[in-house]
Amino acid sequence: MAPTRPREGPAAGRLTLVDLLQIVDIRTKIVSVSSLAIGTAYSAATTHAFATGAFVLMLLATLCVDMGTTGFNSYYDFRHGVDAPDTDVERWKALVQRRIDPAVARTLSWLLFALAGVAGLALGAITDWRILPVGALGMAVGFAYSAGRLPIAGTPVGEIFAGGLLGMVLIAVAAFVQAGHLDPQVLRLGLPSTVLIATILSVNNACDIDGDRRAGRRTLAIVLGRPAAARLILLQAALALGLALALVPQGALPRSALVPLTVAGLFGAKTLATMHRRGYSHADKAAAMGGISAVFGVYTLALLVAIALGGLGLR
Secondary structure, eight states: OOOOOOSSSSOTTOOOHHHHHHHTTGGGGHHHHHHHHHHHHHHHHHHOOOOHHHHHHHHHHHHHHHHHHHHHHHHHHHHTTSSOTTTOOOTTOHHHHSOOOTHHHHHHHHHHHHHHHHHHHHHHHHSOTTHHHHHHHHHHHHHHTTOSSSOGGGSTTHHHHHHIIIIIIHHHHHHHHHHSSOOHHHHHHHHHHHHHHHHHHHHHHHHTHHHHHHTTOOOHHHHHOHHHHHHHHHHHHHHHHHHHHHTTTTTSSOGGGHHHHHHHHHHHHHHHHHHHHHOOOSTTHHHHHHHHHHHHHHHHHHHHHHHHHHHTTOO
16 A cells, blocks of 8 residues: 655645755765775776776766666655655655655656666767676666565665675776776775675664564564664674775785775774664664765775875885
8 A cells, every 4th residue: 555645745746956866865876976986096096097988977877877776766665665754754755755746756767767878878889888788787786676576675685786786896897997907906896895885775774674674574684683783784894894904915905005994994983883872763864874874985085095095106
């Protein structure tokens, strides 16, 4: 049964740019932009070359796929009752908090996917056609993440798919587009981001346990239970830091990278300790997501500094 619409809010159909940005949750695009920046920066640091046109097309395709995926997620979460007025009070849940026809989210997502396809074709034409199957796979997974009778987001493997595609795969493709070949070190470089992106999803799912359970989902947080899900978040964050530090002896990053990575690790430890003490619930979701987003942002900055140090020859 479709969830009840909120009684308050503007009349249906009165759309604004803010509404559209909320439907695609523009705040979360830091994740895909981070991976694009990491892959591009690593390629530029190792090859000392930068293809502006390829970067612009890659950025456009990446953002369109990411926004389209989030738009589909907004649509199907509303249709399936995952997001409902009685439990979701976030102002960014546009379909829940405002009288917006959910079909708007679906149409917007298809348009974004179409634009991503055009950008992908142009990118393949100027770089390498082999990237097209990877892009198509990304869009297929993005759609399946929320759609269908058994969406990936509602299973215990949602974190793996999201982290893998937005982390290692996107970083590798971004570097490949710039360099024209795949450096095996890039795959190692993508591992910490993969785990940390999965951690973001774990925090989200730990906060949404009640709503997801009501909607019949079986996320990893539900399978583990709230206490174990909270411990998993700490383990994932520790693993991400360990994998990042391991990039130094593996030769992917210079020894000087230990300084920014250590700073990021200390910031992450302090932030996650605060999050863990507060706990994970829908009432605390905004604070929890803000905390893990800050950890991710600081890590991304630290890694980009580390890559730059290597590119400048500061071993």
